[in-house]
Amino acid sequence: xPLSSSSSSSSEQFSCRPPPTPPYNPIPINxxxxxxxxxxxxxxxxxxxxxxxxxxxxxxxxxxxxxxYRPHSSMSRSQALQSPTSSVGTYPGLGQxxxxxxxxxxxxxxxxxxxxxxxxxxHKMPPTETLFLESxxxxxxxxxxxxxxxxxxxxxxxxxxxxxxxxxxxxxxDFPGQLNFLDPTFDFDHIFGELGALIWVIDAxxxxxxxxxxxxxxxxxxxxxxxxxxxxxxxxxxDGLSDxxxxxxxxxxxxxxQDELSDNGLDNVQVSYHLTSIYDHSIFEAFxxxxxxxxxxxxxxxxxxxxxCSNSGIEKAFLFDVLSKIYIATDSSPVDMQSYEICxxxxxxxxxxxxxxxxxxxxxxxxxxxxSEAPSETxxxxxxxxxxxxxxxxxxxxxxxxxxxxxxxxxxxCLMRKDSxxxxxxxxxNVQVFxxxxxxVFEVGR
Amino acid sequence: MEERKGRKKKVLLMGxxxxxxxxxxxxVFSNYVAKDTRRLGATIxxxxxxxxxxxxxxxxxxxxGGQDAFMENYLATQRDxxxxxxxxxxxxxxxxxxxxxRDLITYSSCIEALRDNxxxxxxxxxxxxxxxxxxxxxxxxxxxxxxxxxxxxxxxxITCFQTSIWDETLYKAWAGIVYTxxxxxxxxxxxxxxxxxxxxxxxxxxxxxxxxLVISHVTRSSIPNPFPDRFEKISNIVKQFKQSCSKMASxxxxxxxxxxxxxxxxxxxxxxxYILVVMPxxxxxxxxxxxxxxxxxxxxxxxxxxxxxxxxxxxxxxxxxKGVETGGGGAGGVGEKDGIxxx
Numbered sequence: 001x002p003l004s005s006s007s008s009s010s011s012e013q014f015s016c017r018p019p020p021t022p023p024y025n026p027i028p029i030n031x032x033x034x035x036x037x038x039x040x041x042x043x044x045x046x047x048x049x050x051x052x053x054x055x056x057x058x059x060x061x062x063x064x065x066x067x068x069y070r071p072h073s074s075m076s077r078s079q080a081l082q083s084p085t086s087s088v089g090t091y092p093g094l095g096q097x098x099x100x101x102x103x104x105x106x107x108x109x110x111x112x113x114x115x116x117x118x119x120x121x122x123h124k125m126p127p128t129e130t131l132f133l134e135s136x137x138x139x140x141x142x143x144x145x146x147x148x149x150x151x152x153x154x155x156x157x158x159x160x161x162x163x164x165x166x167x168x169x170x171x172x173x174d175f176p177g178q179l180n181f182l183d184p185t186f187d188f189d190h191i192f193g194e195l196g197a198l199i200w201v202i203d204a205x206x207x208x209x210x211x212x213x214x215x216x217x218x219x220x221x222x223x224x225x226x227x228x229x230x231x232x233x234x235x236x237x238x239d240g241l242s243d244x245x246x247x248x249x250x251x252x253x254x255x256x257x258q259d260e261l262s263d264n265g266l267d268n269v270q271v272s273y274h275l276t277s278i279y280d281h282s283i284f285e286a287f288x289x290x291x292x293x294x295x296x297x298x299x300x301x302x303x304x305x306x307x308x309c310s311n312s313g314i315e316k317a318f319l320f321d322v323l324s325k326i327y328i329a330t331d332s333s334p335v336d337m338q339s340y341e342i343c344x345x346x347x348x349x350x351x352x353x354x355x356x357x358x359x360x361x362x363x364x365x366x367x368x369x370x371x372s373e374a375p376s377e378t379x380x381x382x383x384x385x386x387x388x389x390x391x392x393x394x395x396x397x398x399x400x401x402x403x404x405x406x407x408x409x410x411x412x413x414c415l416m417r418k419d420s421x422x423x424x425x426x427x428x429x430n431v432q433v434f435x436x437x438x439x440x441v442f443e444v445g446r
Numbered sequence: 447m448e449e450r451k452g453r454k455k456k457v458l459l460m461g462x463x464x465x466x467x468x469x470x471x472x473x474v475f476s477n478y479v480a481k482d483t484r485r486l487g488a489t490i491x492x493x494x495x496x497x498x499x500x501x502x503x504x505x506x507x508x509x510x511g512g513q514d515a516f517m518e519n520y521l522a523t524q525r526d527x528x529x530x531x532x533x534x535x536x537x538x539x540x541x542x543x544x545x546x547x548r549d550l551i552t553y554s555s556c557i558e559a560l561r562d563n564x565x566x567x568x569x570x571x572x573x574x575x576x577x578x579x580x581x582x583x584x585x586x587x588x589x590x591x592x593x594x595x596x597x598x599x600x601x602x603x604i605t606c607f608q609t610s611i612w613d614e615t616l617y618k619a620w621a622g623i624v625y626t627x628x629x630x631x632x633x634x635x636x637x638x639x640x641x642x643x644x645x646x647x648x649x650x651x652x653x654x655x656x657x658x659l660v661i662s663h664v665t666r667s668s669i670p671n672p673f674p675d676r677f678e679k680i681s682n683i684v685k686q687f688k689q690s691c692s693k694m695a696s697x698x699x700x701x702x703x704x705x706x707x708x709x710x711x712x713x714x715x716x717x718x719x720y721i722l723v724v725m726p727x728x729x730x731x732x733x734x735x736x737x738x739x740x741x742x743x744x745x746x747x748x749x750x751x752x753x754x755x756x757x758x759x760x761x762x763x764x765x766x767x768k769g770v771e772t773g774g775g776g777a778g779g780v781g782e783k784d785g786i787x788x789x
Contacts, residue, residue, distance in 0.1 A: 128480075128577070128612050279481075338694055345690040350703060352683045356676045357649075357708045357724050359669070389705035397696040 104290065105192075107218065108201030109211040113236045113278070117201065120278045121287055122324050124351075127278040192222055196294040197230040204249045204275075205237045212253060216260040223266055231271045232290050233257070239277035246275055281341050288326045300441050301329035304434060309333075312430045313420030318343050318413045319406070322351065328410070343413045346401050350391055350411075388435075390428075392421065404431050406438060454496075454504045455627050456531050460520075460556055461538030462549055463488065463512035466574045466611065470538070471495070471509055473611055474620050474657055479689050480611045491516055492528070500654055500661070500718045502750070503629060521555050529556075529563035534623060536570045539595075541587065541608075542578050554598050561600060569604040570623050571595050577610035584608065614675065614682035621659040621678060628661060630749075637749060638664050645738040648708065649724040651677060652715070658685050661719065667726070680722065684712065702732060713739050716747045 106114045116130035192198075200215050202208050219231055235253060238246045250273055261269050274286035292298055305317045309331045316339050319329040325344045388405040395401070400421045402414040412431060421427065459467045469483035475497050489511035497505040510520060510528070520528045537556065543549055560567055573591050576584055592606040607619035628634070634652070642650040642664040649671075651663040660677040673679065691698050701712040707727050713736070715721040721742075725735055 126612065342690055342694055345687055349683055349687045349701070352679070353703060353710055354705050356671070356673050356679060357710060358705055359672050359707070389703065391701070391703040393698055393702075394700040395691060395694070395696040395698050397694070399694070399696065 104197050104199055105195055106199045106201060108234075108236075109203065109214070112201045112203040112206075112211065114201050116278055117234075117236070117276075117283060121283060121326070130278065192226050192229065195226065195229050197232055197290050198222065199232045199234055199290065201234045201236045202253065203237050204235045204241060204246070208249075208253065212256055213260075216257065216264075219257075219261065219269060219271070220264050220266065223269055230290070230293055231269065232286075233271060233273045234276045234283075234286060235273060236276050238275045238282075239279045250275060281337065281344060284325050284344060285337070285340065287324065288328070291321075291326055291328055295328055297441055298329055301438070302332055304437055304441070305329060305331040308430055308434045309414075312414075312416070312427045313423075314402075314414040314416045314427075316415040320344075320347060320411045320413055321409055322347060322405075322411050323409065339415050342401065343415070346393060346403060346413060347411065349393075350389070350403060354389065394418070394421075402427065402431075404435070406435055454506050455533040456506045456508065457534045457536065458508050458510060458528070458532050458560075459536050459538070460510045461512050461572075461574075462540060462543060462552070463514075465512060465538045465540040465543070467512065467536075467538050468493070468509055469611055470572075470574070470609070470616060470620075471507065473616065474659070475507070477656075477685075477689065477692070479686075483611060488513070491519075499624065499657070500628065500750070503627060505624075505627070517552055521559055525559055526563060529559045532560060532564040532567040533627065534568050534570065535560055536572060536623065538572045538574050539591070541573050541575050541591070550594070550598050553595070554600070557598075557600050557602060561602060568626055569599065569602055570619070571604050571606045572619055573606065573608045575610060576608045576615065577612045614678040617659060617678035617681035617685075618675065620657070621661075621681070624654070624657075624659050625661070631662065634749065635662050635664075637746065638662055641738075641742050642666055645723060645735060645742075646725070646729055647723045647735075648726045648729075649722075651680065651722040653681065653684070653720040653722065655714070655718050655720055658688070658720065684720075702736075704732065709735070711735055711739065715739065715743055716750050718750065719746070 106118060108114050113130075116127075119125040119130055120127050198218070200218070202211050202215070215233065222229055222231075233253065235246075235250050238249075241249070254271075254273055257271055261267070261271075272289070274282070274289065276283045276286045295301070301319060305319065308314065309317050314331075316333060316335075317331050318327040318340070320327050320343065325347055327340070327343075388407075389403075390405065391401075391403040393401040398418045400416050400418055402416060402421065404412045406412050412434070414427075414431075416427075459471060461467050466483075468486050468489050469478075469480075472478035472483060472486065473480060475495070489509055491511055493509040493511075495507045495509065497507055499505055508528070510516065535556070537553055539546075539549060539553075557569070560569070571592075573588055576588070579587055588606070588608040595606060596604060605622070607615070607622065609615045609619045625631070638650055638652055641647075643666065647664075648667040649663065649665045652661045653659065654661055658681045660681060663677055665671070688697060699714060701710075703710045709725045709727070709732060711723045711725075711732070712720055713723075721739060723735055723739060
């Protein structure tokens with residue numbers, strides 16, 4: 001018990017301290033806009049993350065609007081093109097009301113693997129099935145997660161998928177051919193104005209000089225107006241390459257980019273590189289790192305996890321986004337790939353089993369009612385249960401995986417030894433405290 | 447001892463070279479992941495393997511290399527040797543094969559040899575590598591192929607499955623095949639039913655331990671589950687997870703999930719089986735269900751040991767499925783309630 005009390009007090013400390021606030025005032029969210037911009041399901045939880053995760057620093061979109069960079073004609077044209085049923089109000093939301101979540105943009109040459117990445121990471125598509133993905137020329141209709149927006153620009157067709165994932169906006173933007181930044185009809189602000197990170201995908205198994213020069217053009221153009229956007233380069237499709245070759249490729253790409261940027265007088269641009277493949281966990285790992293940079297409360301989250309770990313005998317704790325299997329925070333002990341992989345596979349098991357058995361049993365109420373004799377208590381239990389699922393897996397080598405659903409999107413996964421779980425009551429209690437603290441962190445963030 | 451011998455079942459695995467016989471075998475019986483099967487080379491002649499299944503059932507698996515020279519050999523000089531005493535013939539067709547007509551001719555000769563040597567053998571045809579076909583077309587293509595195969599089977603009854611090593615269809619097919627071989631199945635099912643009703647479970651599934659193939663299942667839920675293929679799906683899910691556990695040089699022993707509408711438990715039942723118990727929400731504390739499984743464990747172990755002894759009646763008399771009563775008690779309406787612990 002002393003353990004747990006110390007945990008609670010210290011976590012309160014953390015939550016009392018206001019988390020780093022973004023340097024600008026969040027623009028008041030128009031409630032109507034808000035509802036339409038987020039998918040139907042996101043409103044159920046009062047403390048869902050998305051509201052509080054703001055981009056750390058992007059130039060205020062309002063001012064950018066006034067600068068007149070966005071020609072009126074193109075705006076109305078693209079608005080006219082969107083399907084009325086799928087995304088009324090979503091499109092303007094892009095420019096105005098959606099600075100609530102980190103927004104990612106995935107760019108790259110044709111066939112570099114952008115659609116595959118988004119299908120695998122955000123859609124749980126088995127990597128092998130991405131072979132069947134057609135090149136992105138038509139809109140894939142997905143009622144839940146992907147809100148397709150079709151933008152016709154001069155000279156190329158761009159297909160933007162807006163993904164209302166758990167706590168981030170995610171766009172895949174596919175453009176064949178050269179992007180002309182000087183074209184006045186190019187709706188620059190619309191695309192980059194709200195961006196947290198630009199992910200550029202390069203096919204490492206292909207000739208990459210041309211894509212690289214496109215990348216350079218893009219970086220240079222973006223840097224002028226939006227220096228706050230994180231530039232992330234995914235050196236993709238590295239499965240099948242030898243370790244040496246992988247690193248050589250990465251080094252070469254880094255070197256060329258560095259040279260090109262300093263030639264243009266941009267010496268201080270931070271560009272991060274990740275070796276990725278959809279056939280293993282590297283793509284998730286890379287996304288985790290990208291996302292973590294965009295979460296202003298990261299430090300607080302890490303501290304909370306540290307406190308939780310030290311007080312409950314937990315070896316490693318991850319805070320996962322369930323849908324995408326991206327971890328948004330972990331305690332400060334080093335992450336080893338193995339424990340990440342097993343946690344991520346654990347989520348798969350939970351999600352799959354829940355999908356199979358989590359069907360609606362409402363009509364069953366009449367069947368089960370005669371057996372439940374203490375209605376008030378069981379009902380309360382049920383209500384609690386709907387809030388958070390919990391699970392334990394015991395492994396033969398004495399390790400235990402512990403999962404607790406934190407809210408609709410987030411799950412806490414802990415790795416611990418068998419003896420720690422023997423005091424499961426304590427662990428449960430500490431996790432509950434952690435959960436409350438987390439909720440308060442996000443409330444302050446609001 | 448003699449009975450032990452009798453329980454060795456000869457299973458022939460045949461099909462054209464490269465159709466995926468060995469890949470399938472390694473995934474189901476040797477814990478390979480689908481990806482790893484790339485490493486497998488061609489099978490030369492016949493590879494024999496003995497797979498202990500459920501402890502007392504041994505599958506004598508003949509993985510027959512499918513190159514034409516071998517095939518001719520099986521059908522000519524080794525005809526008797528290969529096709530005698532066969533319990534099950536599994537014939538694998540590559541859905542992408544360009545010479546389907548030729549495959550059919552070989553298939554027919556195999557069926558003929560089988561009919562001559564072991565007329566009681568069951569025949570399973572697997573239309574394999576279905577993942578290479580677009581999802582919408584799969585069902586139609588499968589039906590077409592099945593009709594052709596049925597017409598070419600010399601009047602013998604065959605069972606067809608569409609399979610792919612990349613999804614759960616593989617487990618469906620193999621569970622279907624193995625199901626026909628389990629000796630004391632009706633008995634096992636009776637006891638599983640009784641366990642399910644005592645534990646007040648919504649669904650109970652029994653898995654073989656190493657292969658995680660479904661042996662039997664009991665569903666008591668009144669609302670039909672929207673996933674009719676959930677059994678093999680779970681096989682697949684757990685197998686995948688076992689694989690990732692093995693990366694940590696471990697294996698998983700128990701799984702417990704409490705979610706909004708249900709709670710699920712996977713635990714070791716006997717040395718050869720795992721059990722999955724799905725409880726409706728709020729029906730019982732986790733500890734109660736775990737206790738139920740622990741109590742049932744002894745009983746099922748005994749059942750497994752005794753299964754060599756014939757006579758269901760004897761077992762019926764012996765059986766005293768002990769259980770912890772759950773909920774209000776209405777559900778556990780089984781005669782023998784000795785050893786019931788109240789909560």
